[in-house]
Amino acid sequence: MVDNVEQLVKKVYEAIDDKKGEDIAVLELKNITSIADYFIIASATSERQVKAIADNVEEKLQEEGVFVKRKDGQNSCRWILLDYGDFMVHIFHSEERAFYDLERLWKDAPYKDIQSL
Incomplete structure (x- = not known):
């Protein structure tokens, strides 16, 4: 079982990478907001791949006893x-991803290198 948030973030990164997710970014928000x-953040080239990545993330975290609290966007x-x-x-x-550009909206959040977590 994974002990801390940083280890879970690494698990998520690996689950995304396993399904060939692109441009994976980890933004650290802890000193900016209480949201999370x-x-x-990651990209996929098709709707099928978006779903496959999300399903893989859920599966890998469930194996660790961690379950999603809320999910949205499964229909589209x-x-x-x-x-x-x-x-x-x-x-x-x-x-x-290009349209919503979350990285620009959260530009004050530093990027975290997955190796440094």
Whole structure:
């Protein structure tokens, strides 16, 4: 079982990478907002891949005894949000990611290198 949020963020990163997610970014929000400690943002080139990545993240975290608190976007598969409380996972279709540009909206949040977690 994973002991801390940073280890869970690494698990999410690996689950996204396993399904060939692109441009994976980890934003640290803990000193900026109380919404979450981290946003993990990734892109996919098709709706099918968006869903596959989200499903893989859920599966890998369930294996650790961690369950999603809220999810949204499963119907359209253009932007799936998985809310785990301490962190949120945003899986975007590439076009939606460019449109919503969360990294710009949260520009004050530092990027975290997955190796440093």
